[in-house]
Amino acid sequence: MLHIALTGGIGSGKSTVASMFGQHGAPVIDADEIARDLVRRDEPAYHETVRAFGTGILDTNREIDRQRLGERIFSDASERRILEGIIHPRVRQEIIARTTLASFPYCIIVVPLLLEANMQDLADRILVIECSEQLQIARVRTRSSLSEERIRRIMATQASSAERRLMADDVIVNDTDLADLQRQVDRLHGQYLALAALTRPPSA
Numbered sequence: 001m002l003h004i005a006l007t008g009g010i011g012s013g014k015s016t017v018a019s020m021f022g023q024h025g026a027p028v029i030d031a032d033e034i035a036r037d038l039v040r041r042d043e044p045a046y047h048e049t050v051r052a053f054g055t056g057i058l059d060t061n062r063e064i065d066r067q068r069l070g071e072r073i074f075s076d077a078s079e080r081r082i083l084e085g086i087i088h089p090r091v092r093q094e095i096i097a098r099t100t101l102a103s104f105p106y107c108i109i110v111v112p113l114l115l116e117a118n119m120q121d122l123a124d125r126i127l128v129i130e131c132s133e134q135l136q137i138a139r140v141r142t143r144s145s146l147s148e149e150r151i152r153r154i155m156a157t158q159a160s161s162a163e164r165r166l167m168a169d170d171v172i173v174n175d176t177d178l179a180d181l182q183r184q185v186d187r188l189h190g191q192y193l194a195l196a197a198l199t200r201p202p203s204a
Contacts, residue, residue, distance in 0.1 A: 002106035002196040003099060005123030007114040009158050010151065011136035012129045013174040013181070018110050020185040026192075027102040031111040031119075034094045035087050039064050048086050053079070074153045088117045095122055105196035115159040115167060125195075127188065128168040130161050131175045 006021075008014050015030075022028045038045040041063050049064060050057070053072065059065040073080040099107055099122075108127075111119050120126065133155070140151050165171065170191075172184045 001099070001102060001104065002192055002199060003122060003124045004106055004108050004127055004192060005114050005120065005125070006108050006110045006127045006129065007112060007164065008129035009136055009161070009164075010112070010154050011139040012131050013139070013172075014110055014112065014129050016178075016181065017127075017129050017172060017174070017185060018108055020182060021108045021189065024185075024189045025104060026189070027098075027104055027107040029095055029098045029102070029107060029109045031091050031095065031109070031113075034091050036066075038087060038090050038094075045086055045090055049083065052082050052086065070154075071150075074150070074157060077157075080157065084117065088113075088119075091117075092119060092122070095119075105200075106192040113158065115163060116157075120167060124199075125169040125192075126167050127170045127172065128164045129172050129174055130164065131173065135175060 006014055006018055018028045018030065037043070039049055040046060041061075046064065049069075053069065057064055057069045057072070059068075069083070073083050095109055095111075099109070109122060111117065111122075114120060114123075114126065136155065137148055137151050140146055141148065146154075170188055172181070172188070174181055
């Protein structure tokens with residue numbers, strides 16, 4: 001199976017692109033979804049995170065309040081590294097476990113912090129989704145209550161567009177409409193099927 005790591009900055013359209021690949025039948029493994037599951041109440045990573053950051057990050061149901069935690073880690077690089085040390089190794093293990101269960105010529109592994117978490121080795125190819133900073137900010141503000149200042153703080157912690165381009169095997173530019181985005185995904189779907197066929201071991 002061909003492993004395709006899909007990455008890009010906040011608001012670039014990673015989830016939309018992943019969904020389009022999913023409609024073609026490709027398994028989609030989402031690192032953010034895995035991370036959310038890892039810190040659910042009473043999971044080992046939950047207890048480790050609460051020990052590291054205190055009960056002030058909990059909501060009234062004693063679940064981790066992602067907004068409170070986010071305010072801390074995007075304001076303090078040392079705290080962000082502490083959280084990454086708790087979460088990233090577990091996310092990596094779960095991604096590896098899920099890819100072994102997938103059955104399709106290729107799978108999509110959505111990892112927003114692919115470069116920052118040094119997870120490039122999980123992929124055979126890297127697909128970068130990109131658009132302008134202004135469009136990123138507009139999309140995030142449309143879907144959330146985050147201020148432009150907060151969004152820019154998050155963007156500042158992520159790899160730059162130039163850094164992602166350097167590691168990209170494929171690039172989707174998501175700056176027009178869904179029809180154009182679908183055409184780009186359809187083209188890559190065909191390319192990935194062809195590449196997977198070339199790398200498939202011969203039948204016994």
